[in-house]
Amino acid sequence: MALHPQEIHLPRHHAAPPTFDLIPNHTLKRLIYSWRVQNFHCVPSPPSSSSQHHDLLTSLLSSMDSSPFKVSSLKKLRSFTTTNPSLFVSSGGVNALRHIILQSATDPSDHAAFLAGEEALGVLDTLPFDGDEDILGLLSKPDSIKTMLLMLQRGGADARFHAMAILQRVSKARPTIAEQLNLDIDVFKSLLDLLSDDMSTLLSHSSLHFLLEAVAGSQVNRVKAVEAEALRVLIELLPDAGRQRSEKTLLMLKRLCECAEGRSAFADHALGVVAVANKIGRSATWPLSLV
Numbered sequence: 370m371a372l373h374p375q376e377i378h379l380p381r382h383h384a385a386p387p388t389f390d391l392i393p394n395h396t397l398k399r400l401i402y403s404w405r406v407q408n409f410h411c412v413p414s415p416p417s418s419s420s421q422h423h424d425l426l427t428s429l430l431s432s433m434d435s436s437p438f439k440v441s442s443l444k445k446l447r448s449f450t451t452t453n454p455s456l457f458v459s460s461g462g463v464n465a466l467r468h469i470i471l472q473s474a475t476d477p478s479d480h481a482a483f484l485a486g487e488e489a490l491g492v493l494d495t496l497p498f499d500g501d502e503d504i505l506g507l508l509s510k511p512d513s514i515k516t517m518l519l520m521l522q523r524g525g526a527d528a529r530f531h532a533m534a535i536l537q538r539v540s541k542a543r544p545t546i547a548e549q550l551n552l553d554i555d556v557f558k559s560l561l562d563l564l565s566d567d568m569s570t571l572l573s574h575s576s577l578h579f580l581l582e583a584v585a586g587s588q589v590n591r592v593k594a595v596e597a598e599a600l601r602v603l604i605e606l607l608p609d610a611g612r613q614r615s616e617k618t619l620l621m622l623k624r625l626c627e628c629a630e631g632r633s634a635f636a637d638h639a640l641g642v643v644a645v646a647n648k649i650g651r652s653a654t655w656p657l658s659l660v
Contacts, residue, residue, distance in 0.1 A: 426460040439469065439485035447492045454496050463504050466493045467513060474516045487528035490520060494531040499538055508535065509543045522559040526569055533563075533575045540582055557583075557590075557597035565602060577617050584624050591628045600625060600634040600641070607644045615648055 426449075450457045466489045473479075473486025498504040507513065520532040540546050560583075563569075563576035580599070584591045600622070607618050622645065625631035635641045 426456065426462070439481075440488050443469075443485065443488040443492055447488075447495060450492055450495045458496065458498075458501070458504070463493070463496065463498070463507060467507055470516055471512060474519050483523070486516070487520065487524055487531075490517070490524075490528055490531040490535065494534050499542060505539060505542050508539050509546050514539075514546055518553070518556050518559075521563070522555060526572060529563060530569070530572050530575065533572070533579055537575070537579055537582070540579075544582075544586070554593050554597055557594050557599065561597060561599055561602045565606065574614070577614070577621065581617060581621055581624070584621070588628060591625055592630050595625055595628065595630045595634050598634075600631060600638060604635075604638050604641050604644050607648055610648075619645065619648065 446457070446462075450462070469482075469489040470486045470493070473483045473489075476482065496504075498508070514536070517532040517536055520528050521536075524532060536546075557580075560576045560580050564573055564580070566573055580594065584594055603618050603622050603625075607615065607622075610618055622635065626635050
């Protein structure tokens with residue numbers, strides 16, 4: 370039997386409630402949690418049950434899109450994903466991160482959105498998505514690839530490293546994405562800049578590895594790399610390269626010389642033959658792939 374509003378009284382004061390638009394306690398708890406995280410307050414202790422934790426995380430992810438403190442929230446999420454990656458993924462975390470990353474490329478003048486995109490890449494790189502076909506499908510979409518390539522050109526050192534790491538992981542599972550590098554020759558120039566960067570050895574090695582993947586099965590990419598002056602950069606870096614880096618550099622030179630443009634650029638460089646001959650002559654054994 371339905372009660373008339375006048376028959377309802379507060380249990381403590383025995384007075385009529387001021388409004389009947391009531392908010393359930395669990396909904397209020399999620400809102401408070403989300404507000405505290407996004408306004409730089411301490412994150413509350415995690416809920417006792419995984420379902421409650423899932424609800425809180427879902428609430429935070431859904432409210433992040435309109436939050437002016439995306440970077441702060443993403444920094445907190447990064448620590449969460451290291452201990453709860455599966456829960457983060459099941460709560461729609463990857464879709465939320467991808468949306469933030471794509472937003473960073475919509476308006477070049479929106480610095481805040483770009484910083485949020487950089488931070489989102491860092492969170493995404495912590496997730497073990499290598500065997501997840503759904504996530505790989507999202508990250509291998511053309512708009513995802515294009516935005517990560519943009520990060521390689523415009524992002525900071527950490528963002529470029531995370532973007533390259535994600536691209537390598539996706540390309541290992543989906544080799545065909547290398548063909549999407551044909552979109553812009555500036556991508557190759559950015560990779561070559563990273564290759565020449567003495568500030569980050571890890572980033573430089575990663576860029577060389579990604580360049581090798583990009584030209585491995587694509588004649589078009591080889592020509593684009595040659596047009597970006599890859600031969601000049603590789604030849605100038607070869608004399609000071611260590612054993613492992615020398616092997617990859619020589620392999621890259623070999624692949625570029627498989628096209629006519631590459632052979633012509635190698636022949637035109639005054640130090641090309643000398644640099645390669647000196648490097649090969651210092652060691653009696655080289656991988657068969659370089660012979």
